[in-house]
Amino acid sequence: MSQNNEALGIFLGFVLILVMHSLVLSALIFASPYLPFFNRNYNFFLIPAFIGLWQNIYVIPLIFLARKDRRFGVMKGVIVCAIITALVNGGCWLLLLPR
Secondary structure: OOHHHHHHHHHHHHHHHHHHHHHHHHHHHHHHHHOOHHHOOOHHHHHHHHHHHHHHHHHHHHHHHHHHOOOHHHHHHHHHHHHHHHHHHHHHHHHHOOO
């Protein structure tokens, strides 16, 4: 695979995970009135904080699928975006800790 195609694959994998994040967040926010924990006391503001947990449901199968199809550029992009999401999510949780 040429360097140009791999860079395009990494970009596509990164964008794919960003789109998946936005779809999952939208679905959770629209479903929040029907979920018992998120229905009271403005707990629906916690939904974006749990994206690190939710991403495991769709990132791990995407990595295995990309590896099976030998699309290593897309696999690298998915992994990079998942790691960046986990780091940002962890940083946001650190901001919520009491001082």
